[in-house]
Amino acid sequence: MKQKKSIDEVKDSYLKNCKAKELLGMDSGDPNKLDYISDEIKDLEDVWSKLNEIYSKIDDQKETPFQGVNADKIKKDLDEALTKMNKLPEKYHSYEAFTKTKEKLQYLKKINNLIGDLRTDAIKDRH
Numbered sequence: 001m002k003q004k005k006s007i008d009e010v011k012d013s014y015l016k017n018c019k020a021k022e023l024l025g026m027d028s029g030d031p032n033k034l035d036y037i038s039d040e041i042k043d044l045e046d047v048w049s050k051l052n053e054i055y056s057k058i059d060d061q062k063e064t065p066f067q068g069v070n071a072d073k074i075k076k077d078l079d080e081a082l083t084k085m086n087k088l089p090e091k092y093h094s095y096e097a098f099t100k101t102k103e104k105l106q107y108l109k110k111i112n113n114l115i116g117d118l119r120t121d122a123i124k125d126r127h
Contacts (some may be wrong), residue, residue, distance in 0.1 A: 007037060047092045051101050054081045058108065071116035078109045 011034045022028040058081055061074060082105055085098070092098050 007034075007041060010034065011038065043091060044095065044097075047088075047095050047097055050088055050092065051085075051097060054084050055101060055105075057081065058105065069115060069119070071112055071119060074112050074115070075109065078105055078112060081105050082109070 014034055015031050018028040018031045058077060061077070082102065085102055085105070088098070
């Protein structure tokens with residue numbers, strides 16, 4: 001939030017500067033020039049909060065001991081997370097945080113298949 005405050009301060013300063021230039025008869029510039037930065041920061045904060053909601057459920061499963069791992073439940077959770085990500089607004093899809101998180105979830109889904117294979121009777125110790 002500190003950055004948000006500093007951007008608002010810069011925006012206010014820029015608006016004051018534009019008004020001062022206008023009073024002096026100079027080319028004042030566009031007072032709405034910095035609006036896109038505020039919008040971009042708001043969108044970025046929204047993306048991170050949505051991704052945090054999605055990823056926190058998956059992240060909680062890291063603490064599960066291997067004996068307690070249920071590959072089918074993990075697969076279901078990963079599928080749900082990917083579905084939620086795809087349902088996010090299209091504007092969020094352009095952020096690198098979105099693509100990296102999606103790639104990581106797809107990687108975890110691939111690894112989950114290996115975990116499922118390790119839990120089968122064919123791999124269990126026979127001695």
